[in-house]
Amino acid sequence: MARDHGGNLDTARADYGGADWIDLSTGINRRPYPVGDLPAECWTALPTASATRALIGAAAARYGVAPEQVLPLAGAQAAIQLYPRLRMPRHARVLGPIYNEHAAALRAQGWSVEEITSPDALRGADLAVVVNPNNPDGRTHAPGDLAALAQSVGLLVVDESFADPEPALSAAHHAGDRLLVLRSFGKFYGLAGVRLGFALGSGALVDRLREMAGPWSVSGPAIAIGTRALADDAWIAATTARLMDDARRLDALAARAGWSLVGGTPLFRTYATRDAAAVQDALARRGIWTRRFPYSASWLRLGLPDGEAEWVRTDAALRDLP
Structure with missing residues (x-):
């Protein structure tokens, strides 16, 4: 039996085409730790x-x-x-x-x-x-x-x-x-x-x-x-503060779209929507991939956009939902 996961961007590309995707289907921090040079x-x-x-x-x-x-x-x-x-x-x-x-x-x-x-x-x-x-x-x-x-x-x-x-x-x-x-x-x-x-x-x-x-x-x-x-205490503290701020920002966009917050963490947010399948489809047609769940017709989970360009695209996509 196939296991249902986020991060399946290949499915989105196969179903909708396109290359310029914002993958919000996971709870992975999309501004990664700067690895730098590693010992050979x-x-x-x-x-x-x-x-x-x-x-x-x-x-x-x-x-x-x-x-x-x-x-x-x-x-x-x-x-x-x-x-x-x-x-x-x-x-x-x-x-x-x-x-x-x-x-x-x-x-x-x-x-x-x-x-x-x-x-x-x-x-x-x-x-x-x-x-x-x-x-x-x-x-x-x-x-x-x-x-x-x-x-x-x-x-x-x-x-x-x-x-x-x-x-x-x-x-x-x-x-x-x-x-x-x-x-x-x-x-x-x-x-x-x-x-x-x-x-x-x-x-x-x-x-x-x-x-x-x-x-x-x-x-x-x-x-x-x-x-x-x-x-790296400094990076951890700065990243935690940013994620907290970004989670609040996404909640505000979701509330404006008429969604209610089910819950989440500073790495992802889960909302009750009018129809998760329809909303996921509408966002996917705008190049934004999200996560829904087989046991709920309304729940949709989003990771956090990264960078102002992604926030602008996400904001516009939510405003355009039917």
């Missing part, structure tokens, strides 16, 4: 233990955990593929609505998966999954509440892929044997192609995941870029 050896040699330790140290400092609690992986997606193997497959519950990779990865490892809508209904599950803040509706949960929930399930997986602009939401300092936190690097830093993410848990849990992942689970360029970016 990160391309030509296998990653060294010292370089990996430097990346782990930068991630530990950024997320507020001990180095032994950090496992770098090839994106949060790699962690999603691995964690179902931490326990014998039984009954998992995911807090929905949720993007489909968690349930798909669990089912692929033999888990029965139930999507529920109340955090209390997660209690008693052999494995439970919460996305915080949630994709696509932006629902959030206090870290203390998640720590308490972890005591009532076999293993709680908290996916914090969109938490970078809102660090107070992170449950990373509660990570342990029963609470595994997943972090994405590519979304906030705008470098999804680097394929870097982290699993945060107890030393024992991280060691088991490391054995599953095998050697060299992260590329040399990803190690070099991640180590540099995670320690």
Whole structure:
């Protein structure tokens, strides 16, 4: 069964033609971290233990955990593929609505998966999954509440892929044997192609995941870029402020178009529209690609335009909606 995702610009091009697209179908920061020059050896040699330790140290400092609690992986997606193997497959519950990779990865490892809508209904599950803040509706949960929930399930997986602009939401300092936190690097830093993410848990849990992942689970360029970016406090602060401002700007355009805010994060916004399929089509005909969901006839998710030219095009497209 095909998995439904944003970022499928090939579909837009195949259906509508054109080359000058604004891709707002993902929650990836579209003004990426400036990578700069990289050491030649990160391309030509296998990653060294010292370089990996430097990346782990930068991630530990950024997320507020001990180095032994950090496992770098090839994106949060790699962690999603691995964690179902931490326990014998039984009954998992995911807090929905949720993007489909968690349930798909669990089912692929033999888990029965139930999507529920109340955090209390997660209690008693052999494995439970919460996305915080949630994709696509932006629902959030206090870290203390998640720590308490972890005591009532076999293993709680908290996916914090969109938490970078809102660090107070992170449950990373509660990570342990029963609470595994997943972090994405590519979304906030705008470098999804680097394929870097982290699993945060107890030393024992991280060691088991490391054995599953095998050697060299992260590329040399990803190690070099991640180590540099995670320690760049000035860029992180400036980017967070810009994203917050841009999210408010997009909300204002959406409100003028008659849409209501379902929720979101500083990296994406989800709106209730009169007809998501019709609106997506109308915007696509103007070269703007967005994300809709098979379970909602009205929800439409937009990432944030970047640069004044894109904002002008987006504004004009929204004004021209029928």
